[in-house]
Amino acid sequence: MTKFQKDADWLDFCAHPSRPRFVPPPGAVDAHCHVFGPGEVFPYAPERKYTPCDASKAQLFALRDHLGFSRNVIVQATCHGADNRALVDALHSADGLARGVATVRDTVSDAELAELHAAGVRGVRFNFVRRLVDPKPDAYYRAIIDRIAPLGWHVVVYFEAADLAERWDFFTSLPTTVVVDHMGRPDVSQPVDGPEFQRFVRLMREHGNVWTKVSCPERLSQEGPPGYDDVVPFARHLVEQFPDRVLWGTDWPHPNLKSHMPDDGQLVDVIPKIAVTAELQRRLLVDNPMRLYWA
Helix, strand or coil: CCCCCCCCCCCCCCCCCCCCCCCCCCCCEEEEECCECCCCCCCCCCCCCCCCCCECHHHHHHHHHHHCCCEEEEECCHHHCCCCHHHHHHHHHCCCCEEEEECCCCCCCHHHHHHHHHHCEEEEEEECCCCCCCCCCHHHHHHHHHHHHHHCCEEEEECCHHHHHHHHHHHHCCCCCEEEHHHHCCCCCCCCCCHHHHHHHHHHHHCCCEEEECCCHHHHCCCCCCCCCCCHHHHHHHHHHCCCCEECCCCCCCCCCCCCCCCHHHHHCCHHHHCCCHHHHHHHHHHHHHHHHCC
16 A cells, blocks of 8 residues: 655654543534554545644544543544545444544545435535645535535535635525534634634525634634633633534644644633533533534
C-alpha cells in the first residue's frame, strides 16, 4: 500500500489529554470529530490540500471513553475527499454509538447513498473554506441536496465569517436542516454585539432550520488555553439564544492547527462556561444530537 508522509508542519493530536473536571451528562455526544486513515488502509485523496497524521477509530473511541462521552458524530475530513471508506469503517465498528456526516459528489448513486445511510450517515458536508477546498457552483450542491433530502439527511456547512454575506442567499434557500460548523468562525476580537457576529445570529434567528456547533475555541481564540475565555461569550450567547439548535464537539484530531495543539480535557472544561446550567448542558450534549442523529 502507499505510504503517506504527513506535512512537515503538521501538529499531532495530544497523546495524553487530561481528564476533564467537568463530567458530561449520561449519554453525551461528541458531535464533531474525525478519523484519518490509517493511510495505508484508507488512502488520502489525491486532490487533498493537506496530509495529516493517522488518527484511527480505536484512538477516537478511546478518547470518547476517557473524556466521559457516550457517542460520536464522525465528520468526513477533506483529506479523504469523497472516499468515505474510513468513515464507514469507523461507523460499522462503533456498535451503534456513532453516526456520520459524509462527503459525496453530485454523481453519487442511489445504491451508494443507501449503503451510507445503513452505515449510520445522516448528513453531508459542504466546505467553503478556500484554503482547504475549491468550492463548487451552487448548482452542484443543489443537485446533491435533491438526492439526500428524501433520506431525511441534513447539510453541514463550513465557512468563515467573512463569507456569510456572499453565501447568505444560498444558505437560507436550503430546504433541509443546516448545521454550521464552529459558529461560522467569528472574529472573536470583535464584540459579540458587533455587525459581523450579529449577522450570524440573525441567520439563526430568522431561519429555524439553522443549527450551529459551538465548538473549536482552539481555532478561534487569540488568548489561547487553558480557558479560551475570549471565545466563551460568543458560544454562550448562541447556547442561551438557541438552546435547541446547538451542538458541541471536540474536533479531534484537530486538523490544520498551526499555533498549538489543544488538550481535549481542557476543551471539555470549557463546556460549563458556555452552557452554565445542567439543563443547557443536557440539551447541548444529549438531547439535541440525539434528536438530529438518532431519532
